[in-house]
Amino acid sequence: MITLPAHPGIDAAIDASVARILARAGELGPGFLALGDALSRATRGGKRFRPALVAASFEAFGGDPARTPGLYPVAAAFELLHTAFVVHDDVIDHDTERRGVPNIAGEFRQRARVRGADADGAALLGEAAAILAGDLLLHEALRLVAFADVDxxxxxxxxxxxxxxxxxxxxxxxxxxxxxxxxxxxxxxxxxxxxxxxxxxxxxxxxxxxxxxxxxxxxxxxxxxxxxxxxxxxxxxxxxxxxxxxxxxxxxxxxxxxxxxxxxxxxxxxxxxxxxxxxxxxxxxxxxxxxxxxxxxxxxxxxxxxxxxxxxxxxxxxxxxxxxxxxxxxxxxxxxxxxxxxxxxxxxxxx
Structure with a gap:
């Protein structure tokens, strides 16, 4: 992957969005909280290239981050959009791992098997959880843009x-x-x-x-x-x-x-x-x-x-x-x- 300079403001905006999802999830039952936790793990790591590209373009056109508070939330939206696409893509490909560790579908398959589901039931729950997690990430990306402090x-x-x-x-x-x-x-x-x-x-x-x-x-x-x-x-x-x-x-x-x-x-x-x-x-x-x-x-x-x-x-x-x-x-x-x-x-x- 191409590397661009990191921006703490982008990381903070992503963390704030994930924290908001987790807070809402905690109000809606243990299953949904587990989904929020899995979603949180899915957003961690990576080079966060797409939001860094937003910031790099902004700076290349002479933008001043100090005068544009909406920059980092908008940039973060592109990382959440990317994560949503990756989560949905794994469902399409029937993948249960990403880079050697269980993805959201894989985590929920394991959760289902531990709680007594058969293989078909575990697969159904795993894919349902991943689809819903991707949907939440898409919603959060759109929400970041909708509430960004821009004209x-x-x-x-x-x-x-x-x-x-x-x-x-x-x-x-x-x-x-x-x-x-x-x-x-x-x-x-x-x-x-x-x-x-x-x-x-x-x-x-x-x-x-x-x-x-x-x-x-x-x-x-x-x-x-x-x-x-x-x-x-x-x-x-x-x-x-x-x-x-x-x-x-x-x-x-x-x-x-x-x-x-x-x-x-x-x-x-x-x-x-x-x-x-x-x-x-x-x-x-x-x-x-x-x-x-x-x-x-x-x-x-x-x-x-x-x-x-x-x-x-x-x-x-x-x-x-x-x-x-x-x-x-x-x-x-x-x-x-x-x-x-x-x-x-x-x-x-x-x-």
Whole structure:
């Protein structure tokens, strides 16, 4: 993940939101309090990149945190939004762990089994708890923006950004699942669109725009940062797809080749479909779930198809577009530097 400077104000705003959820949960019974505790654990750790990006953009456009009390609550909203998406994504993927420890669904499965539920009942409770926790986090993110101390015009624009982030990310997630289930429909163009929608808007474009809006950036600068943010987000997600297929365990946060074991139909796989090697790739992917030797065979088949080279070319081209957008004269020099540094950081992650 890309690292940006930490902001104690962001941490304090996130902690305050979690404390509010826990206080409300404590009034509503032991089960709901347990959900609040699990939700609290889900928000801990991580680099909190998205809220840091809001703050970095705000500062790049000359904003003064001392004169903008709404900055950190708005930035925190993007971290809660991210956590909500992660929690829901785990439900979609039927995952019960994240980075080696039980996630919310996993915690509530264990809670159910200890209290006498069978396997089906435990799975039902685990997924229900995770869905509800994600819903609470989405609500809290919207609440932070609604109550942030900003002027009415900025609040309206920030609401529109969060609204876009939720709708577009949901569309991307649905398309991602459709591409995995309806494999014949998974075209390179469709998977690229899904990759953009699933990640680019809420992870890069909206946070960069939010910081610029809070700093009262002019309209021409907002248009430039919107364009660059979308390009950055797409490049970031495509690099993640390469990491999911070829990255080390340290890069991916799990065993190498995780996306191949899970048969994800990413742009990388869609590009392989357009090659003469597709039959071999498809057969190898069908067996990748069986173990590390099969994963390695799928990696070799993909490499020999040329798809990774083509995807890297798309990434480099997209990053060049970021750098061209960063040179827009509507942007202050500090914003240009921020975008160039982000592009370099994304490029540095390419496996």
């Amino acid at each position: 009415p015009i900025a609040r309206e624009r920030l609401h529109a950004l969060v609204d876009d982030a939720v709708f577009i990310s949901a569309a991307g997630e649905l398309a991602d699942v459709e591409n995995s289930v309806l494999t014949e429909d998974a075209t390179a163009e469709g998977t690229l669109e899904a990759a953009f929608n699933k990640t680019a808007v809420y992870s890069f474009q909206a946070p960069l725009l939010a910081g610029a809006v809070l700093a009262d950036a002019p309209e021409t600068a907002l248009q430039a940062i919107e364009r660059a943010g979308g390009q950055l987000g797409l490049a970031f997600q495509l690099v993640d797809d390469l990491i999911g297929a070829f990255g080390t365990q340290e890069q991916a946060g799990r065993e190498s080749g995780g996306d191949l074991r899970e048969s994800k139909r990413t742009p990388l796989v869609a590009l392989a479909r357009d090659t003469p090697s597709w039959a071999r790739v498809n057969d190898a992917l069908a067996l990748a779930h069986t173990g590390p030797i099969a994963v390695r065979e799928a990696q070799v088949a993909l490499e020999q198809s040329g798809a990774p080279v083509r995807l890297r070319a798309v990434i480099y081209e997209t990053l060049e577009q970021v750098r061209a957008s960063a040179a827009d004269p509507a942007l202050p020099g500090t914003a240009t530097v921020l975008l160039e540094e982000l592009a370099a950081a994304v490029e540095g992650r390419i496996p």
